[in-house]
Amino acid sequence: MxxxxxxxxxxxxxxxxxxxxxxxxxxxxxxxxxxxxxxxxxxxxxxxxxxxxxxxxxxxxxxxxxxxxxxxxxxxxxxxxxxxxxxxxxxxxxxxxxxxxLHDAELTSALLAGLAAGADLGGLRLRHIAGVEIDTGHTSLVISGEQSNTSLMFGDAYVLKVFRRLWPGLNPDLELTSVLSERGSPYVARPFGWIEGSVAGTPTTCALLQQFLVSATDGWLLAATSVRDLYSTPDLPPGQAGGDFAGEAARLGAATAAVHRKLAEALPTGTVGDAELAELADSMNQRLTRAAASVPGLAPYTDGLRAAFKALTELDEPMPVQRVHGDYHLGQVVRTDAGWVLLDFEGEPAKPVPERTQLSNPLRDVAGMLRSFDYAARYQLVGHPYAEELAAPAREWAQHNRTAFCAGYAAAGGTDPMAHQAVLRAFEFDKAVYEVMYEAHNRPSWLGIPLSSIAALVG
Structure with missing residues (x-):
C-alpha cells in the first residue's frame, strides 16, 4: 500500500x-x-x-x-x-x-453549503459577498478544458473556480472582479463568494464563486469559426466572407477599454519614467536571450526585436500604468446575449501574486489580444494540406480583426493603440517571444505560429 x-x-x-x-x-x-x-x-x-x-x-x-x-x-x-x-x-x-x-458531487455540495452559511470548515474560511443569498440546491459538474485550475458548474447558477497552484495572498481574480462588479461593470461575471485558507502564514484565496453565464460562447471558438468560414472562401476578403468577426472584434475592443477605465478609476495608477522603462526593456531582452539560446529559429529576428525593446527607453514622456488583466487573449473572454464578458483576472498563474498585481500599461492587454488574433488565424493551418495557399488569407483575417479591435478600443475612450506603436510593439514582441518558448517546450508543431508572426512583424 x-x-x-x-x-x-x-x-x-x-x-x-x-x-x-x-x-x-x-x-x-x-x-x-x-x-x-x-x-x-x-x-x-x-x-x-x-x-x-x-x-x-x-x-x-x-x-x-x-x-x-x-x-x-x-x-x-x-x-x-x-x-x-x-x-x-x-x-x-x-x-x-x-x-x-472535485469530481464527487456528494462532497462538493458541502462547499456550496459552506459558502452560503459563511462557515469555517477545517482550516478554510468560506464566505459570501454581503447581501448575496446562495441557493444550495444545485449539483456540481467539473467543467472540462481548464488549463490552470479546476472549475465546478453548480447547475446554471454558479461556477466555483478552485485555484490549483497556490501563491500566498489575495488572488487578483477575486480582487479585480469584485472591484469591477461593485462599480456596476457589465463586462465581468459577478462574484458571489470565495474560499480562503492560509499559505506560509498568509491569508490566501483558494477558490472563487461567480455567476454562471448561461448564454456564453467562448471567444476563441467564435474566432475559430470565422476563420473556418474564411478558409472555405479564400478568394474573398475577410470582410466579405461569411462569419466576418470584425464587428465582434470592435465590440470586444470597446469592452476592454471600458474595463481598463473602471480599473483606473477604482485602483491606483501612476507613470514610469526612464529608469523603470530601461528596467522593463532589460527584462524583455533577457527573455529574448534565453529564448534565442533555446530556439535557434529565433536568431534571425533578434536584432529587430531588440530594436523594438530599445524604443521603449526612448519615449518622449513617462508611460502611464495601472492595474490590468495581465493574461489577456480570446480564451479569456466570452460572448453572451448581452455582449462581451472578460474572465480570469488572476494574471499569469506561474507568477507570484505581488508580480501579478504590479501596475502596467493597458496596451499590454491590447498586445495580448492582438497576438491571440494571430493565433486564431494560423493554428488551423498546422498540418493543413493547403497551408501555403491559405497563409495569405490567414494574415489578412488577423490584420482585419486586429484593426477592428484597436479601433473599437480607441472609440470607447481607450488610448489609441495605433498612436502608441513603440509601446504596443514592445509588448507584442515580448509576448511573441514568450510564445516561442512555450511552443518549443510544449507544442513543437505550433512553433511556426509565433515565429512566422515575428518574421512578419519585424520585417
Whole structure:
C-alpha cells in the first residue's frame, strides 16, 4: 500500500494544471491537511508542497476517501489509488480509496453549503459577498478544458473556480472582479463568494464563486469559426466572407477599454519614467536571450526585436500604468446575449501574486489580444494540406480583426493603440517571444505560429 505522498507524486504530474511537467519530482510534503467533511465518504483539504529542480510549488488538492476495494464507476477516472489512513482520520484505519473529490458531487455540495452559511470548515474560511443569498440546491459538474485550475458548474447558477497552484495572498481574480462588479461593470461575471485558507502564514484565496453565464460562447471558438468560414472562401476578403468577426472584434475592443477605465478609476495608477522603462526593456531582452539560446529559429529576428525593446527607453514622456488583466487573449473572454464578458483576472498563474498585481500599461492587454488574433488565424493551418495557399488569407483575417479591435478600443475612450506603436510593439514582441518558448517546450508543431508572426512583424 502506498503512502499518500507517493500517490500524490504519481498523480500530480498527470494533471493538466500541474506546472512542473518535464521535471522530476524530488519530494512531496503535506504542508496542511484538514478534514472538511468527516465520515465515509470523507473530504479532506490538502496544501501540497512539491519539490523539483526549479524549486518548490504549492498545490491545492481536495481529496475524497471512500471505504471499500473499489470506487463507484462514476469516480474511477478520478482515482489516486489505495491508501491506509492513520489513526487520526475519520475514515478509519483500514484501507480506503483516494480520489480527486472535485469530481464527487456528494462532497462538493458541502462547499456550496459552506459558502452560503459563511462557515469555517477545517482550516478554510468560506464566505459570501454581503447581501448575496446562495441557493444550495444545485449539483456540481467539473467543467472540462481548464488549463490552470479546476472549475465546478453548480447547475446554471454558479461556477466555483478552485485555484490549483497556490501563491500566498489575495488572488487578483477575486480582487479585480469584485472591484469591477461593485462599480456596476457589465463586462465581468459577478462574484458571489470565495474560499480562503492560509499559505506560509498568509491569508490566501483558494477558490472563487461567480455567476454562471448561461448564454456564453467562448471567444476563441467564435474566432475559430470565422476563420473556418474564411478558409472555405479564400478568394474573398475577410470582410466579405461569411462569419466576418470584425464587428465582434470592435465590440470586444470597446469592452476592454471600458474595463481598463473602471480599473483606473477604482485602483491606483501612476507613470514610469526612464529608469523603470530601461528596467522593463532589460527584462524583455533577457527573455529574448534565453529564448534565442533555446530556439535557434529565433536568431534571425533578434536584432529587430531588440530594436523594438530599445524604443521603449526612448519615449518622449513617462508611460502611464495601472492595474490590468495581465493574461489577456480570446480564451479569456466570452460572448453572451448581452455582449462581451472578460474572465480570469488572476494574471499569469506561474507568477507570484505581488508580480501579478504590479501596475502596467493597458496596451499590454491590447498586445495580448492582438497576438491571440494571430493565433486564431494560423493554428488551423498546422498540418493543413493547403497551408501555403491559405497563409495569405490567414494574415489578412488577423490584420482585419486586429484593426477592428484597436479601433473599437480607441472609440470607447481607450488610448489609441495605433498612436502608441513603440509601446504596443514592445509588448507584442515580448509576448511573441514568450510564445516561442512555450511552443518549443510544449507544442513543437505550433512553433511556426509565433515565429512566422515575428518574421512578419519585424520585417
Amino acid at each position: 502506498h503512502t499518500l505522498e507517493e500517490l500524490l507524486a504519481h498523480w500530480l504530474p498527470q494533471q493538466r494544471w500541474f506546472a512542473g511537467k518535464g521535471s522530476p519530482i524530488t519530494g512531496v510534503t503535506l504542508e496542511a491537511e484538514s478534514v472538511l467533511v468527516p465520515g465515509d465518504p470523507e473530504l479532506r483539504h490538502l496544501v501540497v508542497a512539491v519539490r523539483q529542480d526549479s524549486g518548490v510549488d504549492r498545490y491545492q488538492v481536495l481529496l475524497g476517501l471512500r471505504g471499500g476495494e473499489e470506487l463507484p464507476d462514476r469516480l474511477r477516472h478520478a482515482s489516486l489509488g489505495g491508501y491506509t489512513p492513520g489513526a487520526g482520520g475519520s475514515a478509519g484505519t483500514g484501507p480506503v480509496q483516494v480520489y480527486d473529490a
